[in-house]
Amino acid sequence: MANTTSAKKATRKMARRTAINKTRRSRVRGFVRKVEEAIASGNADQAKAALQLAEPELARAAGKGVLHRNTASRKVSRLAQRVKAISA
Template identity: 75%
Template sequence: MANTPSAKKAARKIVRRTAVNTARRSRVRTFLRKVEEAIAAGQADDARAALAAAEPEIMRAAQKGVLHKNTASRKVSRLASRVRSLSA
């Protein structure tokens, strides 16, 4: 357990930050799941709309440090390519 006041404060900050990051990660996963479900159902219009909503959410998570920038870009790129192939 933390003993010094600064360590106690750091522990409190970590708890708050973990809660925020968990919520962000969950939100991103929800958006990703919506895109995946639309792709699986073969609904090109819904998939495009879901991707348009998911992309800023994924990039925001990368900006906030929840995901690495390259990971976020890779996810968006792969989803976009799958949505494109769905409508073709």
């Protein structure tokens, strides 16, 4: 348990940031899931549209520090690769 005033404040800040980051991470997962569902259904147009929405969301999460930028880049790359495979 935090004893000093500054430690108590730091704990409150961490709790707020954790809640915000949890929301952002959940949002990203939702966008990625929509792309994966479109890929699974075999609908290339829907998958492309979902990927265009998911890409900036992943970049935003990386910019905010929720995901590492390489992780976001890797996810976009792999999703794009799968979308391209069903398009062909």
